[in-house]
Amino acid sequence: MKKWITILLTAAMVLSLAACGNSGADKDSGADASSGADSSDDSSGSDMEYVKGKGKLVIGITDFEPMDYKADGDEWIGFDADMAKAFAESLGVEAEFVEIDWDNKIMELDGKTIDCVWNGMTLTSEVTSSMECSNAYCNNAQVVIVPSDVADKYQDKDSLSDLTFAVEAGSAGEEAVENLELEFTSVKAQADALMEVAAGTSDAAVIDSLMAAAMVGEGTGYADLTYTCGLNDEEYGVGFRKGSDLAKALNDFFASSYEDGSMLECAEKYGVQAAVIEQ
Amino acid sequence: MAILEAEHICKSFSRTEALKDISFSLEKGQALSIIGSSGSGKTTLLRCLNFLETPDKGVIRVNNEVLFDAEDPSTRQESAIRKKRLHFGLVFQSFNLFPQYTALKNVMLARELLASEQADYKARKKEIQEEIRAEAESLLMKMGLSNRKDNYPHQLSGGQCQRVAIARALALKPDILCFDEPTSALDPELTGEVLKVIRELADDNTTMVIVTHEMAFARDVADHVIFMDDGSIVEQGDPIQVFEHPAEERTRQFLSKVTI
């Protein structure tokens, strides 16, 4: 990520040579260390005020059933979407959902085009090091996807060594196959990984179990695929800008809504109650 | 009285001196031929008269009015030059007709644009346009192109194109009509029709400056001939004298090399 910003900066400096050369140079050296005097600065711990000031919480999502999706009409629903709406309400602000490119989630956060990522996001080391994350609220696992007709051969981790994998770049699945020293190709999205298997360009894929349940097997678009063993257990969390005080506010909100049962009630509505973590 | 007077015109391009102290004058109703080998400065002189080049030194007067004086910056303003150009018409070697317009529209266009700047244009628009059109049609008829007026330039032969270009220049009723090698881009069999038109103009006492390589034509049509070499006027006088009894050795050499 740092490398990205450096490249962006360099290019942008060239681009804005005369116009914003001065301000660019100032910000460049002082961006991380700037003080709380600037009310629009997120690293001062005033993120809550910033969000309340503009009156809305912008939630970065992708279309991901059952967490964030549209059923009929224009409204975003799902376990994550409903919880996000309730959280925004508790802050007294409006919830605005924005579809983002998953690869750019950290840039979107830091660039303040969104205020949080709330989309069944696995708490990987990449995520926790670049975002201020809430407590885990949901369990998940990474599972291996193979064509149904050969599924019998690949029911445990040791049997996977002769397969080539497709995994989403930067995902927990990628981390898992890397740790097992398996041969893999990184693709843009979990859905692309499935397509690789369906098209035969890769032998197998590793994706979220929640997603696998929704997307493969009978009655889905990938009826010929199935999932076998789980590679590692993991947890979902919500990501805010680094240093944001909203993460703590959300933890408090999770705790109280778990206590009064509203969180589980919401989870039951979308069939994920078994995965919810006690707060 | 001379209608055109040019005095001490000098013009240099980055390395070469194209015109070296050129002076001449032209009487109203007369035709002046400028002859000389390629690169002798004939075309540059013509372009200076039409303000396509700005002389470095010298004065140009038309009807005793100073149009250009290198010493006087006020005569070099773009806005002033535009009106002064109208004293001159220029017929190019390569015609430079506007390809997207018909022959008739080529002749009318400049007049229309000028008329649209008149104060009473809006009130008399139809009347003025009718007048311009009628004049343009009669000019084309004079050029023998009545049946070609709705053709586009690419549908015309080179000779026809050049005659349209002459009509176009005449449409603005210039005091002095300049020709820059008007037949050099034409096939030999087409030069005759263009020369014939210019000859007729001379018979009508049109004041003209003709840069040409057609020596016989220059001798027959011109009232006055200038021979240029290396940016200077070597010899000038009436055609019989210059062509038959040249005083200068360089003129003799040049004339011996060209066929008349």
Added chain:
Amino acid sequence: MGQIMEQMPIVVDALNVGFLQTLKLFFVTLIGAFPLGLVIAFGSMSRFRPLSYLSKFVVWIIRGTPLMIQLLIIYYFPGLVLHNPIWGGGEAGRFLAASVSFILNYACYFSEIYRGGIQGVPVGQEEAGLVLGMTRSQIFFKITLLQMIKRIVPPMSNEIITLVKDTSLARIIALQEIIWAGQAFMKGSHGISGAIWPLFFTAVYYLIFNGILTMLLGRLERKLDYFR
């Protein structure tokens, strides 16, 4: 096959929405880049050196870097570095940022085409106008412009058709154009998940639209064939 027929109406609805966004970006880019390109072309042909160097510098930067990077910089740079997310996170802001990037990018390509077109008109045309007492603007609008248009139609057609396809790059800043809409069905959207065919089906939209464009541009080219 039966399943595809079942999904078809839902998919087509979603693709239409995406394609509308594609078309919007396409037309906004053209409307902005046509005049801006002319300004840059005149800038780079200016006799005032600093202006011509500046114009050429901008053209070099824009043509020398991928449009995708330009999109990322224009959208994220204000928030990331200047701490002022001027575009906002909403759909309108993303569209605006994409429009600015595309207009700037295409204006630079257009400017070079214009420049070739203007410089391709023989200098004798301008001189003929001058000796006929026309002003510079009369010469440009009455004489040079149409000849220039005739010259630039074929290379312009190429760029315009490329632009239709380039709009898909805008999904890097999450502008939901037709490819985005098609891809959404792979992961799951509108109750359909794991469907690959909608993504490939988007090609039909591009083909039809580009077919219409090719026809119109060809007609324009023939229309200008009356002179040479």
